[in-house]
Amino acid sequence: MDLSSLPTPCALVDEARVAHNIERMAAQMRRLGVALRPHVKTAKSLPVAERQRAAGARGITVSTLKEAEQFFAAGFDDILYAVGIVPGKLAQVRALRERGCKLKVIVDSLPAAQAVAAAGHPFEVLIEIDTDDHRAGVKPEEARLLDIGRALHEGGAVLAGVMTHAGASYELHDPEALAAMAEQERARCVRAAERLRAAGLPCPIVSVGSTPTALSARRLDGVTEVRAGVYVFHDLVMLNVGVCNADEIALSVLATVIGHQDEKGWVLTDAGWMAMSRDRGTQAQPVDYGYGAVCDEAGRLIDGLVMSGANQEHGIVGWRDGHVDATLAQRFPLGTRLRILPNHACATAAQFPHYEVIGRDGALTRWERFGGW
Template sequence: MKLTDLPTPSLVLDLDRAERNCAAMNRRAHELGVALRPHLKTAKSVEVARLATRGQPGGITVSTLAEIDHFGRQGFRDITYAVGIAAHKLDALAALQREHGLLLTLLVDHRDTLADLAQRAAALDTRFALLIEIDCGGGRGGVAPDGEELLALARQMAASSHLRLAGVLTHAGQSYAVQGREAIATVAEAERSAAVQAATRLRAAGFELSVVSVGSTPTAVFAQGLAGVTEMRPGVYTLFDLDQVAIGACTIDDIAASVLACVIGHNPRSRRVLIDAGALALSKDLSANSFGTGLPGFPDLGYGLVCAIDGGAPLPGLRVAEVHQEHGFIAGGDDLFEQLPIGRRVRILPHHICMTAAPYAHFDVVRAGNHEIVARWPKVGGWNPKNEPTA
């Protein structure tokens, strides 16, 4: 089967680029002296997980119960669920932990939540390992590394025979709001420092912990050192996207996933080409535009850049300028209609691949510059386990 045989829109994975990206981050983790626990919320694929964990202990990070179930069924046993936990999910988590024989680690940052967890875990007669989430400046979740709440949470865990403090975890979400090596390296140091400070205080207070976890793709790329850290959890790097290009974490040639779309119309009045990939196929994320692009010929990235079907360099000046639910409009270029006749297939490079890839059930996998489909890799979707059969 070839790319021209696929239905559109389809999600295409360039295997050469994905392999290169995963190998590079693997080397980076070894250089920094930490374990790599890749975040699979981006790819949601067992095959990508296997690429990303080569040469590593094999632990992964996820964001949904569906991902825990999916990866657990495929032999991944050491899983960190890196979303603040709610007690009503514990029944399902306990069942998954038992069914798949998992070492499942959960995240907490509030005493009320922790009290509910202790009560429910006791009722289920099960044990959970916990990480205390630390706020390293992103302001999304977590406790201050120098605050009293940190020690209070640790004491509260110690009072329960069903909960175990495994360590601390932080995520520098603010790294996506800055650009360039120096600025991101500064954020990476703030991320490292917050996690290590929290771990140091806990150990000084007599608590044992084995995990000091940090993670984002930009900080993993540009961190100057991770002394005191045990693991990092980047995820976008497996596929990369325009947002990572814009902040300087990768180049266009590193983007491994794109959306295959078909030209379905010409609008002479608006000088736009209509494609069958819109807001649901591409997402409405415009994150890279907030930086200015730094890409010659592309002052505006629109909702994605347009490439030929072979997935090479973006076509000069062409971008997805507007999206509706199932329609996209390509603009740019004096010979737009000649370049993109009706029926022509194109590949769109996305702003934020986590958002773009999520709705698709699988990747159609190709080798660089080749139209042949060499594999179809299933993906997991949604939030809750679906009791899928083991492959």
């Protein structure tokens, strides 16, 4: 493998690792007997989504209507837009649906449900359920769950189901706690579906998921589909959660050493926060990797070496425990190339217009990606 032709910083993807991660999640879903509707917001890249579909994924999840537009244009027609819909976006959703896209939206309030139902189009809508006090959603036992369901069903929309995302799972790192969180996500979302059905309302879809809960679930009775996203690349946050190994992290930033500060034990690179993002997701986790974990050019992790600081276009590399090591300058002289593993793959990937992909045979290719809204 020769990376010398690549400009730095660039986003490097290991195709074999992506394939492994996709197959690992697909196998887990087969074992649990549920469909996988991957969240494509991590890679925002057609070649990645095509590989997920080839491995059995059914439909996709998106975080922006731009993703819906782009993936629909590329032949993905079963799409869940998993961010609460507002009236101002309904015209774009409707236009996509009238072109044949089975685009579904989510609501978690009565005003939103009433607005969607009154919009004069049979929008397919899922109710967002809060199963972990993490973010948005209606609690499964709340009275307004049925009010929202009725407002949709009786108001002209199609009540397609319920969905939840146990984002609180990112704060865990114990396998038993993760399995318990997956069970809580499952049980509370299924409970919401049962309440709707008991009230005579339809609820065909029960959609759950995050990468930690998807990989930790032991049973998913009553669930019809799982949405997981970051698993295609994994990252240091997932490493800390304990749902991947370092050699499953498929995205890194290729950087070049541009200088040193020997008395501080610093190696300076051309990958600052503009390349890695400002995401410090490992800060509160068992291992704080700073802005990233450092690997050699071949991708071998250098245990204990991290990107401890970041300016816009400068990265500072040093030992995680902060000890000053003047020999780093000899070990990594000017021009040395390093790979930096990201804290949060979605955020780091978003800094780049495309991926430089190391194929299974070591040859380089390029996968386009997009950003924006």
